[in-house]
Every structure is written in C-alpha cells, then in structure tokens.
Amino acid sequence: MGLINYNIEKYSPQQLVIIPLAILAVSLVLLALTMASTGMPVTPGIDFSGGTAVTIITTDTREQIALYFADYPLSDVSDMNNGKFLKFGLMDEAKYKSLTSAINQRYPDSRIDQIGETFGKTLQSQAVLALIFSFIGMAIVIFLSFRTFVPAVAVVLSAFADMVMTAATMNIIGIPLSLGTLAALLMLIGYSVDSDILLTNRVLKRQGKLNDKLTGAFHTGIIMTSTTLAAATAMLIVSWFGSIQILIEISAVLLIGLLFDIMNTWLTNVGILKWYVQKGGGK
C-alpha cells in the first residue's frame, strides 16, 4: 500500500510519543471532568441511568412530536434517516403504561426500550466490572505471551490510551455509554492489541534493521486496521439508512477507537519499542 509513506527514522522515541501522550492527558482530564459532574467517566445512557428510548418511523416534525408527548418527560428528540429517536426520563409504572398506549396509537411502527432506575444501576455496576475484568484479562494475556516487561507495557498502554481517548471523544460528540457502546469498547480491547502484537513480534523476533522491520510491520498492520475500519464503516452506513440506533452507536465507537488505534500503535507503541531496542533490549 503506497498511500502513506511510513518513515519514522528521523524521529526520536520522545518525539514519537509526545503527541499521543498529550492527547491522552487531555482525554483523562475530560473524563475526570465528566466523572466529577455525573459520577461516571462516560455519560451513562438510558441503559444505565434508566429511562425510555423510543424509535419511531415517522415524517412528523420535532414540534409535532413534542406536542403529542407533552404529558410525558420527553428529554430528547434526535433525527434518524426516516424516523426519530426519542428519549424519555424516568416515570412510574402507570405513566409508562399510558405512554406505551400513546405510542402504539399514533406510531404503531415503533421500538420501545424502557429501563428502570434500579435495573440500570445493576447494569452499570456490572458494566464497570466487565470493563475492568476485560482490561486486566487482556493485560495478563499480553504479559504471559511476551514475557518481557517494556514491550508488554507498551501494548497495554496503547490499548489503555485507545479506550481513554475513545471514551473522551464519546463525551465530546455526545455518544452515551449504552450496552451497545460498552460492547464496542470491549471489542476495541481485543482489536487494538491485534496490530500491536504483530508489531512487537516483527520487531523483536525478526532479523534485520529496525527501520525496515517497522516499515514492514506498518504495511501489514495498516491493512489490518483498514479492513476493520471498512467493516465498521459499512455497518455505520447501513445502520444509519436503516435507523438502527444500537448499530449506529456500536459502529461509531468502533470507528473512533480504530482511528485512535492507528495513532497509538504507530506512534505510542512504536516509540516505546524503538526506545527499548535502541537501549539494547530485544535482538
């Protein structure tokens, strides 16, 4: 692939990692700010905070919809390709039942998901656990398979940076943490280490000049990420046309994460590896 010319020979490890580290720092600050205001590093969506999400297929305008649901705690209306995605705040059981009837009456072609507050809380604590366990599990696998400290740390750090930057971007562009986006974040843990493992393997286990090995690894690695990007883009386009909220969110988060992964693999991870090899580690 001749599109991008990857040549980092003239850059020192410090120069390579400075940009990603700065972005990582900014992202961490952003997450801390969100944490201070909402109690969670990422804004929890309806799945975790409780509420009702409704997809309707309609040509009604926002005003018409707001008017029709004036009696209910409608908090947000967003546009989809050929419908609207509505969010409602918490309500009691009787109110919710009347809302279901109201929706069925005017918008029979709909999808409703309601999560109560306590159920949301339970999901939230499990979600946090799942994220932590996944990350620790990934780190253990990486350390066990590399058995050398610095390269393993480089991979784990890159994966960590991927997730933190993705989460911060989700906050900025307003994608909430839902069951779907949680799944996407977990998938990123698995994806992001793919190209890192390839890179580390090439650099540490092959003979040859460091720069040639890096260029070779980049050729393979960038195509790996591009294929996944292509699959995620395809999913995003189709789900946008089909107004499938959960798939839109999953694919958007995957796209963001994969773009950060390119940076973290080929700057962060490469930077640390270069420093490690120049210092005399590896072959």
Added chain:
Amino acid sequence: MNSKELKTLITDWRVATLLILIILSVIAISPHFDQQGHLASNLQYGLDLQQGSWLQLEFRAEVVGFTTDQTVDAFVTNLSKKLDTEVVVVESTNPTHLEIRKYYSQADLEPIFASEQGKIISYQQGVSKSTADLVKRILENKINTLGTKDAKVNTLTGLNNIARFIRVELAGVDMKQAQEIVGKQGKFEIRVQTTGNQTEHVLSGDTITSVQTPSQEPPGSDKWGVGFTLSESGAAAFRAAAIKYGATADPAKHNLIMLLDNSTVYSAPLSEDLAGKLQSDTIRQLFASTGTGKSGTQQATNLEIHLRAGALPVDVTIAGSGGVSAPLGERYKTMALLAGIFALITVGLVIYYRYREPNIVLPMVMINASEIVILLGFIALIKFQMDLPTIAGLIAVLGTGIDQLVVITDEILHEGKVPSPNLYLKRLSRALSIIVVAAATVVIAMLPLALMDLSTLKGFAIITILGVLVGVLVTRPAYGKIIMQILSK
C-alpha cells in the same frame, strides 16, 4: 490448478474439516422457500428482529444472612408475624440465610431482627434460586395457558445464588398484551360435592392468604402435599359449607374440588381428622395431600402453582421492558443482512486494493464468508435467537477474521518471495503464534460479558468468542494450506 492438485488440497485434513463444517452448517441453516415463496431458514430471531416484547421484573424481596440466639424455627415464626409476610429459610445443610418475601430496607429490618435476638450478617435484594425457579414455572404456566407460543422466561441468578431479576420474552406479542399477561391472575375456586356430580361454591381464591411450598406431612414421611392458609372469613365459609353439605359427617361422599379458570386441578375428600376438627372449630391452616413418591412431589409442585392462581409468591415490579413492532423488526432483519453483505464487499475491496491479485483476494474473502456461514450454522443448531448485538458481533468477526488472514499472507509472502516448503511451515507457525495471542485477548476481553447477565450482550459476547475459536481452529489453518497451494504455482 489441475484436478490432481485439487484432490490433494481437499484431502488435506485442514481443508477437509473446513469443507465438512461448511456443508454441515448449510444443512443446519437449511435455507429454503416457504409456501408463500419467501426465503426462510432455520435461524431463529430474537425480539429485535421480529415482533415481540420483553419484560424485566424485579423481585420485591430480600435474602438476609442471619444469626440468632433463638431456635431457627421460633425465630422464623416470630419474624414472619412481625414483618407480616412469609419468611422462608433458604435451603441448605446449615441454614444461614432467610428469604423475606416483602420489601424491607436493611435499616428497617435491623431493629426487628434485634428485638428477636437476631443479627443481620448480609443483606441483598432478591430471592433464592429455588423461589426464582418457582416464579419462572408460574410465569411459564401462565403464558402457556394463554396459548402464546414462543415465550422465554429467564431468571438472572448472580454468583451468590440470589436472583434479583427475571426476564420474560414473548415473541409475537405487543407490549400492552405482555404487561397484561404477566399481570393477569387466574380465577381460583374451591367447590364441594353435594350429591352425585352436583357441586356448590365454597370459597374463591382471594380468601387464600398464603400458600406454602410443597412439604411432607408428617415431616419425613414421603407423603407430599401443599399447605395453605385461609383468611378468617374464608375459614368460616369453609367450615359452614363443609357442615352444610355433609362433608364433615361423611367425607368420602363429598369431595372438595379445586378449580382454576373453571377446570379441575385437585379433588379429594376431607381427612377423617380434619372432618372431626371442623365440627367444633374453624381451621385456617389447611393441607392438601397429593400422594407419595415422585408423582406426589410433582403434583404438589403443580398444585402450589394452581393454588396461587398465577399469583407470584413474591411481589414484582417492572424494572425494564421493551418491544418492537412487526414491520420494524422485519426492516431491521433486512438491514442487518445488508450490513453483513456490504461489510463483506468493502472488506473485499480493501483487500483487493492491497494485493491486486484475485488468486489471493478470492480465497481470503471466501474463507471470511465461510466463517460467517459456520457461525450461522452453529447459531441455527443451538437454536440461539439472533438479535442486533449478535449481528454486530458477526460483522466484528468478519473484521478480525480478515485481519488475521492478512497476517498469514504477509508473513508467508515476506519480501515478496514464495518460500520453500520448509521455510513456509516456519513462517506459517510464526503467523499462527501471532494470531493465537490476538485471539486469546479477544476471548479474554469478551469473557466477562459472556459470563455476566448483562441482558442482551451475552449473545454478542458468545458469538464473538465462538467466531474467534472457529477462526483459530478451523479456517486460518485451512487458509494457510490453500494459500500455499496457490502460491507454489
């Protein structure tokens, strides 16, 4: 490739395994046209992709770890009185936990426990696994009698054997109906036989204040039955009717009959003992015996459900619910299929852009597609219900799958030269070692989701893990063989 080469290729065990799995998968999916000429298959769809509703119910009860200075029996009886609800010892060899079938916060319970010389050691909202199973049976029963075919009831039990939530999924039912089905109670009635086949009304279900779990009477006797308690007025009506129609004087001729929604669920005479006691006094605590052994236990279990008339032993609130309309579900299905095909094509284009060699690109895309076919076959075989997250998982498998094929191809084609068989094997194993580590991390990352009951994400995680396993064990080794055969020309 000539026919001899083709023959050596398909008789290679790696390639053969792949081919056999693909064929088996196609049989499992069995795509066909139904009577209306629509394309149909054995794949089952979850509520996302067809009309249906789900309800997540939360138990209004708690399981409490306790110690007491009293005997356990006395403690439980007293607590039950004070809390005005059933208190059940959670079954185990050494009773350490109580299930309180009404919602109290820990702070509310503490003084009450203290006044009975007890102490709370642990507190968790929910019910024991056996109660959760009972609720599950009652709900299933109710749904079945209403003729709804495709229903699933799942209790979500945590690692500590305490269930807090139960999930009901009803295909083909809209939300309103679903709420009614779960909320609806049956009509329960006890009648007494007067003369011949004639019967008279004695009492209705609302006078039954509580129903116990099946037990042996006397304890340890293998004579099973279900105890239940009547309200004061219910007990008075029961005694009056028994005396009026002669059931106390001649029990054998005057069976007591229990009906649920007008069909008989139990019929037996008063015991001599009870008939005698009823002559002089009203009795609130009754016991319906069902016989001995396995059939006795089974009948007792059913009777318990009937006595409750579809009412649950524990109050529940709706913790979450949702539904999809039929046309929208149908649309999601089409879109999901499109997303899959579109993803495969774009991935193929990217690969073509990189290698520009149909001999490499075609096998790659075919292997990639075959992975999806094998996964779908497996999904059809275990009757797993596909939903939108599962489809996202499948597309993700597509993405990782092709990644790893790229790793294999690039390792083998190092420096653009086709290697000798010896070198080839060395390089293939190096590629596979990269893949195995990558696969292991994906599996580990998804494992918490697969094990936890995070509602809909379980399917997604299981499919992703399966996809990785199929890839590492079957399709990647086969691809290694095929690409070698093609390159060595």
